[in-house]
Structure formats: C-alpha cells, structure tokens
Amino acid sequence: MTPHILTRSLDRAATAFVLIVAAVGVLIPLSNLLLPQGSMFQVPTYLVALWGKYVCYAILALSIDLIWGYCGILSLGHGAFFALGGYAMGMYLMRQIGSRGVYGNPVLPDFMVFLNWDKLPWYWYGFDKFAFAALMVLLVPGLLAFCFGWLAFRSRVTGVYLSIITQAMTYALLLAFFRNDFGFGGNNGLTDFKDILGFNVQAEGTRAALFLLSCLALIIAFLICRAIVTSKLGKVLIAVRDAESRTRFLGYRVESYKLFVFTLSACMAGVAGALYVPQVGIINPSEFAPGNSIEAVIWVAVGGRGTLVGAALGAVVVNYAKTFFTSGPLAPYWLFMLGALFILVTLLLPKGIVGTFNSWWETTKSRNGSPDADSAAREDGVGAPNPAE
Amino acid sequence: MFANCIDRFRALCLSILLLSCLAVPALASPFEDSVAKFANDEFSDTEAAIGEVAASGNALASPIISALQDGRLSADPDSKKVFVTQTDGKIVDATTGAAVDKVPDNAAAVRLNNRLRRTVEAALGGLTLLSPDPAKRLAAAQSVFKSHEENLLPTVEGALAKESVKPIKQAFAEARAAIILFKSDASDSDKLDAVAVVKARGDQEALALLTGLGDQPPLVAKAAASAVSSIQSNLAMWSMVQNAWYGLSLGSVLLLAAIGLAITFGVMGVINMAHGEMVMLGAYTTFVVQEVIRTRYPTLFDYSLLIAVPLAFLVAGFIGVLIERTIIRFLYGRPLETLLATWGLSLVLQQAVRTAFGPTNREVGNPSWMSGAFELGQITITYNRLWILCFTLAVFAILLAMLRYTALGLEMRAVTQNRRMAASMGIATSRVDALTFGLGSGIAGIAGVALSQIDNVSPNLGQSYIIDSFMVVVFGGVGNLWGTLVGAFTLGIANKFLEPVAGAVLGKIAILVLIILFIQKRPRGLFALKGRAVEA
Numbered sequence: 044m045t046p047h048i049l050t051r052s053l054d055r056a057a058t059a060f061v062l063i064v065a066a067v068g069v070l071i072p073l074s075n076l077l078l079p080q081g082s083m084f085q086v087p088t089y090l091v092a093l094w095g096k097y098v099c100y101a102i103l104a105l106s107i108d109l110i111w112g113y114c115g116i117l118s119l120g121h122g123a124f125f126a127l128g129g130y131a132m133g134m135y136l137m138r139q140i141g142s143r144g145v146y147g148n149p150v151l152p153d154f155m156v157f158l159n160w161d162k163l164p165w166y167w168y169g170f171d172k173f174a175f176a177a178l179m180v181l182l183v184p185g186l187l188a189f190c191f192g193w194l195a196f197r198s199r200v201t202g203v204y205l206s207i208i209t210q211a212m213t214y215a216l217l218l219a220f221f222r223n224d225f226g227f228g229g230n231n232g233l234t235d236f237k238d239i240l241g242f243n244v245q246a247e248g249t250r251a252a253l254f255l256l257s258c259l260a261l262i263i264a265f266l267i268c269r270a271i272v273t274s275k276l277g278k279v280l281i282a283v284r285d286a287e288s289r290t291r292f293l294g295y296r297v298e299s300y301k302l303f304v305f306t307l308s309a310c311m312a313g314v315a316g317a318l319y320v321p322q323v324g325i326i327n328p329s330e331f332a333p334g335n336s337i338e339a340v341i342w343v344a345v346g347g348r349g350t351l352v353g354a355a356l357g358a359v360v361v362n363y364a365k366t367f368f369t370s371g372p373l374a375p376y377w378l379f380m381l382g383a384l385f386i387l388v389t390l391l392l393p394k395g396i397v398g399t400f401n402s403w404w405e406t407t408k409s410r411n412g413s414p415d416a417d418s419a420a421r422e423d424g425v426g427a428p429n430p431a432e
Numbered sequence: 433m434f435a436n437c438i439d440r441f442r443a444l445c446l447s448i449l450l451l452s453c454l455a456v457p458a459l460a461s462p463f464e465d466s467v468a469k470f471a472n473d474e475f476s477d478t479e480a481a482i483g484e485v486a487a488s489g490n491a492l493a494s495p496i497i498s499a500l501q502d503g504r505l506s507a508d509p510d511s512k513k514v515f516v517t518q519t520d521g522k523i524v525d526a527t528t529g530a531a532v533d534k535v536p537d538n539a540a541a542v543r544l545n546n547r548l549r550r551t552v553e554a555a556l557g558g559l560t561l562l563s564p565d566p567a568k569r570l571a572a573a574q575s576v577f578k579s580h581e582e583n584l585l586p587t588v589e590g591a592l593a594k595e596s597v598k599p600i601k602q603a604f605a606e607a608r609a610a611i612i613l614f615k616s617d618a619s620d621s622d623k624l625d626a627v628a629v630v631k632a633r634g635d636q637e638a639l640a641l642l643t644g645l646g647d648q649p650p651l652v653a654k655a656a657a658s659a660v661s662s663i664q665s666n667l668a669m670w671s672m673v674q675n676a677w678y679g680l681s682l683g684s685v686l687l688l689a690a691i692g693l694a695i696t697f698g699v700m701g702v703i704n705m706a707h708g709e710m711v712m713l714g715a716y717t718t719f720v721v722q723e724v725i726r727t728r729y730p731t732l733f734d735y736s737l738l739i740a741v742p743l744a745f746l747v748a749g750f751i752g753v754l755i756e757r758t759i760i761r762f763l764y765g766r767p768l769e770t771l772l773a774t775w776g777l778s779l780v781l782q783q784a785v786r787t788a789f790g791p792t793n794r795e796v797g798n799p800s801w802m803s804g805a806f807e808l809g810q811i812t813i814t815y816n817r818l819w820i821l822c823f824t825l826a827v828f829a830i831l832l833a834m835l836r837y838t839a840l841g842l843e844m845r846a847v848t849q850n851r852r853m854a855a856s857m858g859i860a861t862s863r864v865d866a867l868t869f870g871l872g873s874g875i876a877g878i879a880g881v882a883l884s885q886i887d888n889v890s891p892n893l894g895q896s897y898i899i900d901s902f903m904v905v906v907f908g909g910v911g912n913l914w915g916t917l918v919g920a921f922t923l924g925i926a927n928k929f930l931e932p933v934a935g936a937v938l939g940k941i942a943i944l945v946l947i948i949l950f951i952q953k954r955p956r957g958l959f960a961l962k963g964r965a966v967e968a
Contacts, residue, residue: 117768191948198952203703203767207902208948214899215944218937333899337775344772378783385776389769390762 057269060352061262067094068258072251088247091254093366095322097359098257102264102315104342104358105351106308109268111340112349113277114304115284117202120209121312122336123216124184126326128313130220131183133233133326134167135176136244140237153235154228164226173240180317181310188309189302196298196305201287210333217331232327239321250322257318261355264311268351271304280304338381344388347395356397464527467496470514470542471507478542479551483583486555494559496526500542501552508539515539554581561591566600573603578637580610606633610641613652623652631659635810639663670810675928681817683924684824687917688882689897690904691828692875694916697905699848699868702760703771706778707901708894709785710752710873714744714880715889716785719794734799737881744877752873756866764865778894786891793888802885820882827875832913844868903947909957918958923947 053061071086071094078085103125110116142149146156150163169175191212195205223229242249271277282290283297291297320326329335339358346357361384368377392399466484469477482500485493495516499505504517505526514526515535523532544552553575560572561584569591576584588611592604609626612618618626630638642660645653693707718740725736732739755777763770798816805814835841843864846854855861880893887893900923908919923943930939951957 111768117771119771194949194952198955200951200955203701203771204906204951204955206768206771207703207906208951210899211903211944211948215941215948218941218944222937337772341772341776344769375783375787378779382776382779382781382783385779386759386773389766389773389776390759393766393769 053269056352057265060355061265064258064262064265064355068255068262072255076247076251088250091247091250092322095250095254095257096319097362098254098261099315099319099322100339100342100358100362101355102257102261102318103312103339104346104354105261105264105268106311106315107339108343108346108348108351108354109271109311110304110308111343112351112354113272113284114280114301115287116301116305117206117340118209118305118308119206119333119336119340120211120213121308121339122333123209123213123331124188124309124312125316125319125339126216126220126328126330127184127187128180128316129320129326129330130227130233130316131170131176131179131313132317132320133236134170134179134227135173136236136239136321137233138167138171139239140235143237144235152228152233154223154231155226158223166226177317180313184309184313184316185306188306192302192305196301199298210336213331213336214333217328217333220328220331228327230328232325233320234325234327236321236324244321244324253318253322257322260314260318264314265351265355267307267311271307272351276300276303341381341385341388343395345384345392345395347398347401350395350397350401353395353397357395360396463492467514467527468512470500470505470526471509471512473507473509473540473543475543475545475548478544479548482548482551482555486558492526492529494556497552497555497559499526500544501549501556503541503544505542506535506539507542508536510538511536513539514542550579550581554579554584558584558587561587561604566597569595569597570600570603573600573607576607577603577610577641580607580614580641582611582615585611585615605629606638613641613645613656620649620651623648624655627652627655627659631662634663634666636667639667667810671932673809674811675932676925677811677813679925679928680821680921681924682928683921684817684821685883685886686897686900686904686924687828687920688820688824688879689876690901690908690916690920691831691913692872692879693901694905694908694910694913695831695844695875696869696872698910698912699844700760700764700865701767702764702869703767703774703902704760704869704872705771705775705898706755706781706894707774707872707876708896708898709778709781710748710876710894711880711883711897712785712889712891712894713748713751713781714877715796715884715887715893716789716794716880717744717747717877718881718884719789719796719889722796733797734801736797737799737802737885740881741878744881745874746877748877748880749870749874752876753866753870755873756869760869761862761865778898782891782894789891791891793890796884796889798885816885820885823882827878828913828917831875835913840864840867903944906951906957907947909954909959912959915957915959 071091074084075086075088075091080087103121106124107118107121110118137152140152144153144156146153148156151160155163170179191209195208200208219225220227220232221230227233236244238244239249239253242252244250272280279290279295279300282293282295283300287297316326316330338361342358342361343354344357345361346355347353365377365381368374368380373380388395394402463485466481469481469484472478482497485496495518496505496514499516499518502519504519505514506517507514513536515523515532516526517523517535523535524530525532556575558572558576558581560568561576563569563572573588573591576588585608588604588608592601592608595601595604606629609629612622612626613630627642630641639660642656642663645656648656689708689711692710693704696702696704696707718737721740721743722733722736725732725739755774759773759777760770763773802816802819805812807813835845843854843859844867846857846859847861847864847868851861854864883893883897887896904916904919904923907923908915908917926946927939927943930942933939934942
C-alpha cells in the first residue's frame, strides 16, 4: 500500500521538489558547520536561521494550498493556527529557561513573576515535557480547527463568509493574547529562550539541526499533501471546490471532507509555527494579526494555488523579496510592492508562477503532438461570472 | 437655630473687636491682627486666622487663603509680617497688598496639617460663594455640598436668599441640606427636609453623602436609607440609559462604516477589503479642507464639514469607480480573489497616504457647533456624537430613498436579486456595478468625514474599522440595508453593555465569538435574501 501511494503521488516534479528540499536541508547546515568561516561557500549562521524561517513559511503555505487550492476553502485565519503552534513550543521553551530568568524563579516565567503571580496557571502544566508540548503543537490548532470547522461546514458557511469569520477568529485571538491576564506574556509574548531538548537555542549546531528538521517537516508535509490530492479523497476535494452542491447531491458528505482537510491543514500550520519559534527566538501576539494570514495567502497565490510546489516556492520567493527590500533603501516602498503584487497576481497571473509554467509546458507539449497532454490540464474554477457565490 | 448662628457670629465679632482693642498699637486693623496670627506657627492660631480672614470680607482674603493652600504664604515670626508669593513669582505684603522685594531670610512657609487643609478648602468655598461670577458660585456651592463644613451655614443661607439664578439657587439649597444633615444639633424635621433635597439631587455625590452620614436619629436614618436605595435604583437606571446611548453612538459609527460595504457586497458579491481606506481618504479630505480653510478663509471654519462631506463623497467615489473599472471588473465571479486584490489595494492606498501626509496623526478640528456637551438627567451627551448619530440616520434614509425611488436604485435592486435576469431585461449591469461601487466608496468617504471628528486621522484609520464593518454586514445579512442597520445597532449596544461587565477587550472578543456562532445558525445573516439567487 505505502509504496503504491508513494509511486502514485511522486510524479517527476514532485520528486524533483523533494530532492531539492532534501539537498538544501543537508547542504546548508553542512556548509555552515564544516566549512571555515569566511570561505566563499560557507553559509553564515544568520542566513541559516533566515532560511529556516522561510522553510517554516513554506510549510504554512502548503497547509493553505491544501485547503484553498484543492478544496476552495479560503482561510484568512491560518496565521492563528501557526501562532498557536508557535505558542505551544514557546511555552515549552519558557519552561526550559528554569531559574536562569531575570528573576531566577525556577517555575514561573519572568513575566508571571513580574505580574506578581504566585503559581503557574493550569494550562501551563505539562509544558516542561517536550513530548507533551509537541503533542499540544498538533492538538491545540487541530482542536480549534476541528471545532471551528465542525460548526462552520455543518451549517454550510462557505465562500467569503467563511473567509470573514476565520478572520474574526484570528482577530479575537489577537485581542485575547494581547491581554496580560491571559497568561501568555501579553504584548511582549514569549522570548529570551535558552535551551531546546538540552541544546542551546543560539548555538550553531542547534540552528543547523533545526533547519534540517524544518526541511524534513516540509518534505513530510508535502508528501502528505501529495498523497491526499492524488488519492480518491483528493478527487472529491477538487469536486467540492468546483461544484460543492453537485458533490453533495452525488451523495458525498461534503462537510466531513472539508473538516478533515481543514483540521489536517491546521495541524500542519501548527507544526510550522512550532519550528518557527526556536529559530526566530520570539513569539508574540502580532503573529495573530489578520494581515499576516492574508499575506500567507498571497504567497500561495504568487506560487500558484493548487500546485503544492508553487505554494512552497511562493512563500520563499515573497519572503526573500520582503527581506531584500525591507532591509535596503527601498524599505518605504515595500508595501507598495506587496500591494501591487496582490493586485497583479490576481489580475494577470491567476494561476501563479508554477500554474502558469505548467500550462505553458502543457501547450508546448500538445503542440508537439504528445497524446496525454490535456489529461493533466486543469481548469482553475475560473468560469462564468457568478457573483452570488 | 438661625438665632443660634447669629449669636455665634456676634460672639465672633465681639471677640475680634476685643482682640483688636487689646492689640499692640502697631497693629492697626483687626484684619492685620488676624493675618499676623499666621506668623505664630501654631496650628490653632492658623485655624483661627483662616476663619477670621475669611470672614473679614477683605479683598485680600481670597489671595491669602489660596496662597496658604498652595504653600505660597510665608511669615516672619519676629516682625509678625506675612507675605504672599504670587503665582507669577512677585511677592506682596499680605495685609496691604504692597509689593515687597524679597521675603526676609527668617521667614518660613506657613505650615498646614490635614485638618487645616480641609478648613482652608471650606474657607475658600465660603469666599467664592459670594463671588459675582455665576460659574464660581456654582462651583463653590458644589464644593460646599461635598465638604458640608458646618461654619459655612450662615454664608450659604445668605447666598441662598440672595441668589436669583435657578440652577445655582438649587445648588445652594443642596449645599445647605448637606450641612444640616451633618450638623449634630439640627432638628429632625430640618434633617428630614434635607434628606428630601439630597434625594432629589439623586446623583453619585448625593449617594456618597447619604451613605457616609454616620449616627442619626432613627427617623432620619430610616429616611436616609430609603433615599439611598431610591438613588441607587435611579442611578442604575441612568447607567443603563448611558450604556444604551454609548451603544447607539458606537452603532451609528459602525453603521456609517458598514453601510457602503453592505451595498457593494450586496449588489456585487464583492468583498472590498479597501473599504476602510475609502473611509480614511474621506477623513484626509476633511483634513485638507480644514487646512485650506485655516490658511485662506478662517471665518469659514464652522462650515468646513459641510464643504468636506460632498468633497469626500466625490473623492472616494471617484477612486471607487476607478478601482472598479481597473481591477474589480476583471475579477467578477472570483470573490475570493477580489478579496486579495482589494487587500493589496488597501496596502497601496495606506502607504500612499503615509508617504503624502506622514505616518503621524493629523489634526482635524471640531467646528463650534460640534464641540461641547449637554446634560440629560444623569448622563452627559456630547454634541459630536449626537450629530454623528443624526448624520448617520440621515445618510441611511437618503440611501434607502435612493434605492427605492430612483432609476439607479431600481437597477441596483434588480441586479442584486438576479444579475442574469436583470441583464436580459436590458439593464447595463457593468454600468450599475461601477456606479454601485462608486456609491459605496463615496459613502465610505463621508463616513470618514464623520469619523475624523471622533477618531485619530492616521493612515491606519480604516484598518481599525474594517473587521467591525465586516461583522456588521455578515451579521445583518446581505442585500438588505435594514439588516445592516439592525446589525450595527445590535452590535454597538451589545458591545457597550458587555463592556462594564467583561471589560473592553473581553467584551469585544465575546462579540466576535458570538458572531462566529451566530453565523453557524444563520449562515446568511439576520435578514437573508430568500429565493434561488442565494444558492450559487
């Protein structure tokens, strides 16, 4: 069974993607650790952390592509699942600080001492164990997505309505996490981490290992998504995306399919957040900002929705551009560029980079007389105007 | 009782007279004698001096006592001379008011303790009770009501008898009642009358006065207790009214921000994420109009908003039509992509305004007819909030009439209900779309004019309203303006009633969660369009 899934889900492009990510995941840490500093091929540590961040964003983008590209669910609140995973990891890292904090309290994190709390709130119990925290990284976003999705999909909240209430969800969480008495560090969030599993978070070796792990997580997430979208389940998801009512009339329980991918996608976003936090060194409520979630959607749109590879590529490209432009003299113009990117991509490049490349490739092939060309060509749901959707 | 007071007063005068007779010839008048007591550096003498100076009726009494309150009164214990350091730093002799070069080296500030500070406050209150300025008299009466200083009773009664302005007379009567309530030798019937007067006042301070009454004859205590409970229920009622008013005010702001969104969403099924930026553009239009008026025609300032409203409508409406023609037109049938494109547009517009006007808040002034407030029972209503409520309702009514009675309104409704059918009947749907988008954006622009009066005008102005406006539209239902109206006021009032219970942030979170749950129950909002058009 397993090998069958693998062979089916790995076409040439997917294999290439997995191999490239694996190569990057191995080569960058190796070059960082083994080559002498100052060498032309040595990757400096800050770049390892930076690219580690991009890889985490790529996982988030994959999770969005799975639901948006294949099931038509546009979540404008996926940043919330990402941040929740990040907070779960941040809580573990906070507990690992132990008595090395500014106030030297062995149990309470600094901000609780500062707020005069005398004992740990119940929801912080267990986060000193990595296994528990890792479980929570999956469980908290997954559970929230399950409850949210169960309510929303069962009552057939679709389209822009769903987008808006996911946005309301992340906005509500933003407001909640900003509060000091909520017990997650308020405005400042969680930071000043020391150890992860006994290794120093700042150490080069740890950063390299985290990078490798992030690449591994990206590969696993990609394989899971590929396995789903190439399976029969994936076909039903695409049917839901293109004609939800018709799929329901055919006897499929649309809400169950949607709920499954939505929850899975939230868990993936949670893992991305959990890997993101130790590499960036901070998690604060601004990660819940609705703008962040919308930005993550545009990564997918730029790369090409419904292509998986494109989503990951889009996340890296857009974030690389962001780092490049916001650190230079062009910084004030970054928002113009980001805004223009949103507009131009939706207007001129609705299939994204990868999607456009794919259709160009298909037309070239079919012009050359290849017989199986249009079997892979896939319309993007851009049909007749239907504004009441 | 009155006679008693007069007796006391006589005794006081007599004692002053006697004192002045006994005084050293160098101290010419009783006033100077009293002032000199400040130099004794004894709290009891200082207290006596305060009383005597206040009762002297001398024009210098008020500056001396306020100087004492602020620690600006210094006395030379040897020469018994007292000096007032004025607020501008000049020094005068307290008894004559003549300017002095400097305070002698051995002079020290007259000391006060807490008991004396109260005496000083009461004395100042008594002094201003007779002030020719009505505002000062009113303030003095209020302060006496709070301090209920017993020795001010004759002054208050004198002032009460002379007073002709009605609200001030009322304040004096209340001050007198407060004093009588705390006076140990007042008769029961006087006290009962006093309780009735304080009860009629019925505000937080009356409540504080009655609850802090202490030992009283049983009859009075009973009356006071019943007055307390009646005031409490009265205050609870007013706080409800106040919450409702705040809720209406918030609701009107939400309605104003959401109504344009409701039109574009309802007619075109388009989520315009840049809607908040249209509001912002309206606010900046107001800013520019006011700047021009300030520099060129300062006399027109009161009309600035009247000029800004049509301008903001045109500016935002024009940009709206531009957006529709260049971007949204190409995205019909892809609502989710429209959402992304307009979000990008909102980033561009924000950054453009930030570049043009700077990232900081810009100053937009209130015209005179919008500033100030008036009292209604126990609540204060500010004119700007009231005007915004009226303005919102006016905009709503005009819009409703437009949809009902104009050709464009008819076409818009037709397109909302069934686009294809409308097109088949010869309605130029793309023209209707452009005009609708322009109309929605224009209304957002005039919302910006109103919001500039109560909020900071900054490039982020629109962002803070966009999520709330979406909530209103989603809650109220699409394609029905009444739904937006009900949605906005429901959310506004619910928010303000939750705020005192749960706190501002938790209240807001609760509202968001409630809306999310509500959407599950009614996925198309409160007032959903019925019929086949809904199911796509």
